[in-house]
Amino acid sequence: MSPLTSVNNIRLSQGISESPKNGEASRSVRRRQSVNVLIKFFQMKKQIHVVSNPERGGWDAKRPNADRSSRHFDTKNEALEWSKNLAKKEGLELIPHGRDGKIQNPNSYGNDPCPPKDSRH
Numbered sequence: 442m443s444p445l446t447s448v449n450n451i452r453l454s455q456g457i458s459e460s461p462k463n464g465e466a467s468r469s470v471r472r473r474q475s476v477n478v479l480i481k482f483f484q485m486k487k488q489i490h491v492v493s494n495p496e497r498g499g500w501d502a503k504r505p506n507a508d509r510s511s512r513h514f515d516t517k518n519e520a521l522e523w524s525k526n527l528a529k530k531e532g533l534e535l536i537p538h539g540r541d542g543k544i545q546n547p548n549s550y551g552n553d554p555c556p557p558k559d560s561r562h
Contacts, residue, residue, distance in 0.1 A: 487551055489528055491520045491537040502527070525550075 494501045494513065500520035501510035511527075514520040521537060525548075528535040532551035539545050 487532065488534045488536055489524045491517065491524050491535070492542070493517075493538065493540045 488505050489511070490503045490505065492501050492503055492510075493499075494510070497513060499513060499515045500517045502512045502514070502520050502524045503510045512520075512523060514523065517537075521535075524535055524537075527533065528548070528550040534547060534549045534551060536547045537545050
């Protein structure tokens with residue numbers, strides 16, 4: 442499915458019609474609605490983050506903007522191994538974080554339009 446088809450499906454599911462009804466909707470309102478739909482579409486990032494969990498101890502694998510973690514682990518290595526397998530399977534970007542929250546060595550397992558020029562991966 443192309444991105445435009447997905448955007449049109451999102452627009453229709455939110456009740457945004459292709460054309461104004463009886464000329465009531467102005468052009469600027471339709472444009473603003475279309476922009477909001479595109480923003481929501483592109484915010485659905487294909488990433489998995491490995492983050493520390495200070496409340497429960499251990500590490501969590503989380504999707505961006507998720508309330509709950511996908512899975513909880515006792516060690517960071519277990520979380521990285523599980524997340525790496527998921528990233529390869531679903532074509533996600535794996536983004537591990539340190540205990541301080543800083544990103545450490547992200548890796549893309551999807552169709553990266555600008556692949557890095559490093560020898561580590």
